[in-house]
Amino acid sequence: AQKVTQAQTEISVVEKEDVTLDCVYETRDTTYYLFWYKQPPSGELVFLIRRNSFDEQNEISGRYSWNFQKSTSSFNFTITASQVVDSAVYFCALSDGSSNTGKLIFGQGTTLQVKP
C-alpha cells in the first residue's frame, strides 16, 4: 500500500533560519510522482513541486530546494533563510504514476511557524 509520512507535526523557527521538512514515502510502484504543496491559513493548496520517479536530480527554486533520494524513499524540502510569509502547513504527497495521477496520498502535514 502507498503511504506518506511526515514525522514533523510542527516546526518553529526564527526568521532567516534554514529549515528542512522531512517526507518519507512507501510504494511498490516503479513509476510514481511526488509533490509538495503549501497551505496557508486561507486554505487553498499551492503547488510547489512535482518530481517523477525517473528523475532523482535535486532541484532549487529561489529559497526552496528539494532532495529526492530513492535509496531512502525520501523527498525532503528545505527553505533557506526562512521568512514570516513561509508560515503555513506543508504537505508531501504521492501518486501512482501509471494511471490516476491525480489520485494523491497525502502525508499528515507539517505546520511551519516562522517567527520574526
Next chain:
Amino acid sequence: SAVISQKPSRDICQRGTSLTIQCQVDSQVTMMFWYRQQPGQSLTLIATANQGSEATYESGFVIDKFPISRPNLTFSTLTVSNMSPEDSSIYLCSVDQRQGARDTEAFFGQGTRLTVV
C-alpha cells in the same frame, strides 16, 4: 496550467440540509477528484469523478452521502447530503493534467470551507 474555479468558497449550513459544490476547469480533463480535509487533518480522497459514468468512491465514502455529477469534461459537482457537524471540512476539487509522456501536474481549486451548525 489548469485553472480551477470552485464555488462556493465557504458556507455555513444547518444540519440535515445538503450543499452542492461546483468545480469548473478552464480546459478539458479526463479525471476530476474530490478531497476532504477535516479540521487540522490531512487531505483524504473522497472519489474520482468520471465523465459519462458513475464516480468511483474510496473506502469510507458512499454515493448516498456524497453524490457526484460529471456532465462534461470541464465540470463536476459534489453534494454533501444530510449534513451533520462532522461534515464540517474543507472540500477541494482537483484535476491532473499530463505534461508530456512522463510527467503530470495535479491542480487544486481554492476549496470550499463548510461549517455545519
